[in-house]
Amino acid sequence: MKPIIIFIMTTIATSVALTTSVSAMTNQQMPYKSYCAKMVNYTMYTLARMKSAAKTDKASAEEKLGYAYVCGRGVQQDWAKANYWFTKAAEQGNADAENGLGIAYSHGVGVQQDWGKANYWFTKAAEQGNADAENGLGIAYSHGVGVQQDWGKANYWFTKAAEQGNADAENGLGIAYSHGLGVQQDWAKANYWFTKAAEQGDADAENGLGIANSHCRRVHQECATANYWFTKAAEQGDADAENDWGIAHSC
Template sequence: MPKPIKHKSDISLSAEKGDPQSQYNLGLMYEHGKGVPQDYTEARKYYRLASEQGNALAQLNLGVIYDKGQGVTQNQKEAVRLYRLSAEQGNELAQLNLGLKNEKGQGVPKNYEEAVKFYLLAAEKGVALAQYILGWMYGKGQGIPRDYVLAHMWFYLSELNGIEDGEENRKLIEKRMTQSQIKKAQSMVRNWKPNKK
């Protein structure tokens, strides 16, 4: 878990000594202009230092900077590379971003099967958007065999986690399901627990 951001001089000293958590925190400060002027170049510098030492959050945030082209030329391939490093360490937002990149073919060839793989990793950790997208993918049979029970379950979980459209889509899927399928999906939701690994 990230340590709370302290005073810039304390963090700068630790960051210059090579502490990856301090480098990450300093990157955050520069990215968001907290206690220092906003500066994406400095944010990128400190995220890169922390990223090279394996800090998953720095890898994610540096990936976002390249993904959006914040203070740097937009580079989808570099964003994907960084997301992959972070995702391999279990970062659920990097996993979600890799799902999106594979689904849309940004920085990698379009690959629905790979997208599903990464969405599942994020959804199983409770990421509502990944759950919602999986509802769609199971409902359409995109990258995975069509399964209305699983589509219903993922839409329902996304709804419970704050995605308003989850309810509407769950109700649309119900029109294609038998009562026993609906009950099975509801039971799966009741028994579902996020994977915190």
């Protein structure tokens, strides 16, 4: 086989590997899904340039190489190598790499789970306006992991992230307003944030809207609407939505 044909076939095979669907990601990879989604169009040439730049200690290339190893885009998925490159970039103040380390430490992927270290890196990234890291701090404060539980601070960080369109943070605010956690209970605001998140396909928010509709909590719609959102969430494997969908059928 001629060299040019070998190159073309290799490129095609690599392109297929690079365009792996986000739906095929493992549970460990899911917290990085927004980053992996950005990499689906990476080519073999892009990765070669990235590796070359990373060797010169260029932070943006190190960060992207870290995510390549997280997502298994053009390289074998490897948590140790991902965190190695994240650390290299984070030490130069790269916000996306700092967030990558925050996720690694909060979920214990490639490192021992350590919420103290997770929140350190989330804070570094959040101070630079990284929405995913802001959401990470919102989760930390709402659950009291690595920090004293504080819904006021949780909602502060959720709001910062939600204003940038982070679906997880939008859902977090929906939960806060629906339950009156750190804020006055307000179903109108809860449904506003649930809707914002649900429109991005957030299963928890879809379930939240289903609950709101099924109980007629300031939404003023019928059970059909509740079941629509329960079904949307259940189709993504949300067990709570599957249960709530069954309950809603009694109305």
